[in-house]
Amino acid sequence: MSELTELGYGLPSTTQLTAARGYLGWSQDTLAARAGIGLATVKRVERSTEIGTVVETLKLATIRAILGAYEDAGISFARQGDNEVVIFSSKAQEMARTRPK
Numbered sequence: 693m694s695e696l697t698e699l700g701y702g703l704p705s706t707t708q709l710t711a712a713r714g715y716l717g718w719s720q721d722t723l724a725a726r727a728g729i730g731l732a733t734v735k736r737v738e739r740s741t742e743i744g745t746v747v748e749t750l751k752l753a754t755i756r757a758i759l760g761a762y763e764d765a766g767i768s769f770a771r772q773g774d775n776e777v778v779i780f781s782s783k784a785q786e787m788a789r790t791r792p793k
Contacts, residue, residue: 704769705776709758710738712767712778717791727761729754 713723720738724731733754762768766783769776780788 703755704759704771704778706738706740708769708776708778709762712762712769712780715778715780715788716765716767716784717788723758723761726764727754727757729757734758 713720718726720734721731724734727734733750737750737758759769765787766781766785768779768781770779771777
């Protein structure tokens with residue numbers, strides 16, 4: 693995890709990641725495909741209570757891939773104290789609006 697801190701990464705919570713995936717209407721399979729990682733990895737990340745608890749067993753490239761998939765969809769994450777925020781750009785809002793029901 694020190695590698696992430698050195699890079700200035702602020703890790704989102706698993707709650708934020710799951711909320712963003714739900715907003716986009718993505719299945720775990722979809723996130724795995726968009727991030728280019730295995731489904732088992734997505735499930736392991738989302739099952740944990742905090743991404744920091746699994747970060748020690750994930751490659752930095754895997755974490756970047758997950759966050760990159762969300763970034764490509766127009767989603768970013770922030771924290772301010774105890775508050776967690778998922779930021780949906782207009783691109784993400786359009787993806788959510790036009791997703792198949």
